[in-house]
Amino acid sequence: NAGVTQTPKFRILKIGQSMTLQCTQDMNHNYMYWYRQDPGMGLKLIYYSVGAGITDKGEVPNGYNVSRSTTEDFPLRLELAAPSQTSVYFCASSGGDITTQYFGPGTRLTVL
Amino acid sequence: TQLLEQSPQFLSIQEGENLTVYCNSSSVFSSLQWYRQEPGEGPVLLVTVVTGGEVKKLKRLTFQFGDARKDSSLHITAAQPGDTGLYLCAGAGNNDMRFGAGTRLTVKP
Numbered sequence: 001n002a003g004v005t006q007t008p009k010f011r012i013l014k015i016g017q018s019m020t021l022q023c024t025q026d027m028n029h030n031y032m033y034w035y036r037q038d039p040g041m042g043l044k045l046i047y048y049s050v051g052a053g054i055t056d057k058g059e060v061p062n063g064y065n066v067s068r069s070t071t072e073d074f075p076l077r078l079e080l081a082a083p084s085q086t087s088v089y090f091c092a093s094s095g096g097d098i099t100t101q102y103f104g105p106g107t108r109l110t111v112l
Numbered sequence: 113t114q115l116l117e118q119s120p121q122f123l124s125i126q127e128g129e130n131l132t133v134y135c136n137s138s139s140v141f142s143s144l145q146w147y148r149q150e151p152g153e154g155p156v157l158l159v160t161v162v163t164g165g166e167v168k169k170l171k172r173l174t175f176q177f178g179d180a181r182k183d184s185s186l187h188i189t190a191a192q193p194g195d196t197g198l199y200l201c202a203g204a205g206n207n208d209m210r211f212g213a214g215t216r217l218t219v220k221p
Contacts, residue, residue, distance in 0.1 A: 004154075033208070040121070042200060042213040043155070058208060090154050099145050099204045103154025 002026055004104035006091050012110045013081040021076040021107050023091030031094040032074040033058075033101065034066065036087040043090065049074055081111045115139060116201055116212035124218040128190055133215040135201030136183040142204055144184045146175055149198040149214070191219045 007022045025032065030051045035043040045058030049068040063085060065077040074093075078085060088108050092101040117136045125131055135144065143162045147155035159168050161177035161184060168175045172195075174187040188195055196219050202209040 035211075040213055042116075042118075043202075043211040045208050045210075048208055059210075092154070099143050099160050099202075099209065100157055101155075101209070103156070105152070106154055 004091055004093055004102050006089075006104035006107050008107060009105065010108050012112060013078075014112060015081060015083065017081050018077070018079050019081065019109075021078075021089055021091075021109075023074045023076070023104060024072050025074075025091075025093040025102070026072065027093060027095070027102065028071060029093035029095050029102075030071070031098055031101075032068065033092040033094075034064070034074070034076045035090045035092065036060065036085075037090060037106075038087050046076065046089075078109075083111050085109065086111045115210045116203055118199075118201055118212040118215050120215060121213065122216050122218075124220065125191055127192055127219055127221050129219075130187070130189050131191055131217070132185055132187045133199055133217070134183065134185050135212055137203060138182065139203065140181050142181075144177055144181070145202045145204070145209065146184070146186055147200040147202065147211075149200060150196075155198075155200055188217075191217075193219045193221050195219050 004025045033048045034046040044060045047066040049055045088106050090106045091104045094101045146158045149155040159175045164179045164181045166177045172189045198214045200214045202211045
């Protein structure tokens with residue numbers, strides 16, 4: 001039981017490039033989330049999903065897209081990377097209780 | 113503007129000292145969570161408080177939810193170097209949670 005896994009762990013992008021951050025959970029959780037964590041700013045919700053085929057915007061969705069074709073996977077897509085997207089990205093999942101979230105180890109993204 | 117304000121932002125103490133960190137909001141939450149995050153890792157849930165005035169203890173950690181369910185505190189007794197980390201509070205909404213910016217605690221041996 002691996003919990004929530006994220007790949008890659010680190011990535012450097014040039015401005016305008018695109019990439020997909022991968023997130024997989026093996027706990028059969030319905031709820032999945034993407035957060036970004038900037039220094040001194042805590043965690044900001046980007047997108048979330050309440051089940052396969054259903055996604056919704058969080059606090060800071062601009063510049064990102066998500067999909068949820070299966071219960072296990074919740075990839076985050078950056079289409080045109082900008083320096084403002086330099087951050088640490090965390091994926092999380094939860095079962096019926098949204099207050100108990102299990103986080104992945106994070107992806108540190110730098111856009112130059 | 114943070115929905116949840118945490119204070120202090122940074123705290124550095126010696127092993128064996130006691131400390132309290134705070135989480136305050138102008139909003140009422142149905143529940144409030146405390147997470148701890150270590151460098152290079154994701155946050156890990158410590159506790160959830162639900163009832164106004166509720167006190168929960170986890171070994172040397174004591175969590176309290178304010179009577180009006182707008183604020184919470186975390187008290188650590190006899191801090192140890194293993195308590196070092198970023199302590200985040202979070203409040204639950206309908207389908208999501210909002211996090212504070214955290215208190216970064218360093219406990220020196």
